[in-house]
Amino acid sequence: MMTENITVTITTPSDREAVVTREFNAPAALVFEAVTKAELIKRWYGAAGSLDACESDPRVGGAWRFAFTAGGRQMAKFGVYTEMDPPRRFVRTERYEGWDEYEALLTVELVERNGKTTLTQSFLFPSQELRDTVMKTGLTPQGMSTFYERLDTLLDEVLRS
Numbered sequence: 351m352m353t354e355n356i357t358v359t360i361t362t363p364s365d366r367e368a369v370v371t372r373e374f375n376a377p378a379a380l381v382f383e384a385v386t387k388a389e390l391i392k393r394w395y396g397a398a399g400s401l402d403a404c405e406s407d408p409r410v411g412g413a414w415r416f417a418f419t420a421g422g423r424q425m426a427k428f429g430v431y432t433e434m435d436p437p438r439r440f441v442r443t444e445r446y447e448g449w450d451e452y453e454a455l456l457t458v459e460l461v462e463r464n465g466k467t468t469l470t471q472s473f474l475f476p477s478q479e480l481r482d483t484v485m486k487t488g489l490t491p492q493g494m495s496t497f498y499e500r501l502d503t504l505l506d507e508v509l510r511s
Contacts, residue, residue: 365478370471376505378462382437394504
């Protein structure tokens with residue numbers, strides 16, 4: 351089910367970058383944990399029931415890997431955390447198994463104001479062509495809004511418990 355409500359902003363500040371911005375009604379420390387800790391990622395990441403495996407070691411040099419089913423096909427993405435500054439920022443590499451060998455760099459920054467957190471995800475791709483391909487296949491306002499609605503639900507659940 352796709353959302354009618356666009357809740358993200360996506361910009362392309364350079365020919366190799368895509369930046370996704372979204373506000374969450376939760377403190378930065380909780381949002382940071384929800385996007386870096388495997389036990390929480392498993393509860394919201396991907397379409398319902400599509401995350402088959404999730405590993406995340408959120409420390410410099412720590413590995414991460416998410417395996418999922420998309421369109422009936424097994425896929426996985428993986429990488430290494432290269433910077434860690436909880437709960438404000440982390441940087442990690444990102445690759446897809448079975449897809450063209452490329453490595454993107456993902457920088458996530460969290461800014462908290464009055465109990466709300468703005469998450470900014472900056473993707474740096476090796477080429478404009480790859481960025482444009484990814485932006486056509488899932489890195490869209492519609493797709494990312496739906497994606498982050500599941501994170502909203504998890505954050506609500508955690509805050510209420």
